[in-house]
Every structure is written in C-alpha cells, then in structure tokens.
Amino acid sequence: MNEMHRCVVEFATTVSKGALRSVVDALIELGEINEIVLQHRVTHYHSKELLRRLLREAAVHHISAPRLAGMLEGASCVVEYYQELSPELVWTGPVPAGTATRQTEQVMLEVIRGARKRLFLTSFVAYKVDRIVIALNEAADRGVDVKILLESSEDKGGNLSMDSVSLMRGVLPRARFYAWQIRPEEFTGGSVHAKVAVADDRLAFITSANLTGYAMERNMEAGVLLRGGEHPRKLADYLESMVSTGVVEEL
Structure with missing residues (x-):
C-alpha cells in the first residue's frame, strides 16, 4: 500500500x-x-x-x-x-502516526442517530455535550424511547457533587432518566460507572468516556463499537431488566 x-x-x-x-x-x-x-x-x-x-x-x-x-x-x-x-476500536486522544480510529463523539452520534425504536445510555456524569443533546432530541422526535441512567448527586444518595440528572433533564425534556437509588449492602458506596449506549438491540458502544465535553474531545478515552450479533441484544436486555426489576428507578 x-x-x-x-x-x-x-x-x-x-x-x-x-x-x-x-x-x-x-x-x-x-x-x-x-x-x-x-x-x-x-x-x-x-x-x-x-x-x-x-x-x-x-x-x-x-x-x-x-x-x-x-x-x-x-x-x-x-x-x-x-x-x-x-468490532470497531474507538479512540479519543493522541493518535500515533500510521493509525486510524474514529473518535468517541463520532461513534456516540452514530449510535444515537441509528436508533429507531429504543436507546439506552449510561454514564457516571453528563454535561456540556451539545451535539449529543441535539442528536438525542432528534431521536425523541423520531419516536425513539430514550432512557438515560446516571449517577445521583450526593444530596440524593449518590456520589456526585453536581446534579447531572437535573442538568440533562432541562435540555432533554422527553428522555426518561433513571438512578441506582437502592443499593444492597455489598454495593454500599458504589457508583453508576458503566458507560454504554445501545440502540435497538443491534448497536452497542462500550466506552471509558463519560457524557462530557472533555471525554468526547480532549481526554484519552477508549471504547469498542459492536454492530449486530448477540452482544448488543444481551446488553440491551440487561439494561431493560434492571428497569423492570427495580434495580434502577425512573426519576
């Protein structure tokens, strides 16, 4: 070549x-x-x-x-x-010469824009992601059921000094927000630390990146995009089962 x-x-x-x-x-x-x-x-x-x-x-x-x-x-x-x-490797940060990977925000937008029926995102924290917010609102306009699981603020029993849920609810009025409210003893002090996005059981993005501007563009972050097959479906079913069984609760 x-x-x-x-x-x-x-x-x-x-x-x-x-x-x-x-x-x-x-x-x-x-x-x-x-x-x-x-x-x-x-x-x-x-x-x-x-x-x-x-x-x-x-x-x-x-x-x-x-x-x-x-x-x-x-x-x-x-x-x-x-x-x-x-699977596709996703990388944000310095790129060594002779390598080529797509960046976190590009892939996150692909997953969101590819959703037609349901979309589930999880993150520890979320703020200052304008392009992601626009894409999520566009998904809601298409009739997509948008669910977002975030870590709660300290005053609501979580581990965040800020209230990400309130911030994101203000710009995503049609999204449904969830929190890990009741934590069994073995998970005391634990956090919602998973960062995933799943669309229609067929696209799954697993990443180290939170839903923040720095994670999308400036931090060193790594992830994998899975298209089709059993893993996106399994992950979507797992997230939905946490809702249906009350492990996470809608706010």
Missing part, C-alpha cells in the same frame, strides 16, 4: 459517514480539488488534518477530483462491509 492509498483508507475510516459523503459530493460537484471548500465539509481538527494529508498526496500523484471521489467511495464501501463483521 503506497502513501496515497494509506491516506484514502485513513480518511475513510476516521471521518463520519456524513462528512465523507459531503467531501465526495463536493469533489464531484466542483470537478476540481478545492482545499478551502473541502475543509468546510469536515468539522473535527483531526479529520481536517487527515484531509490535508490526503490532498497533499493527491497533488503529488496528480489525482483528479473525480478519481479521488471514486477512491473515497470505494474505500468507504469496503470499510463499511468489514465494519459490519467485526
């Missing part, structure tokens, strides 16, 4: 599907490679850097805009096929 092909693969595997589609469309519509226009089609700083590297290699190899669009579309199809067959 030469450097040009490597840049194509890295870009196709890192940016969101929407951003990739936007870049391809711009290449086709313009009929030429206009870096200024293309830079506006991606938002995250890391994606912009990958795009700059891709365009530099395209210039070196005299790749035309239509040909580059075709290369990106082809790589995207291959990536999507293999993503459906295997």
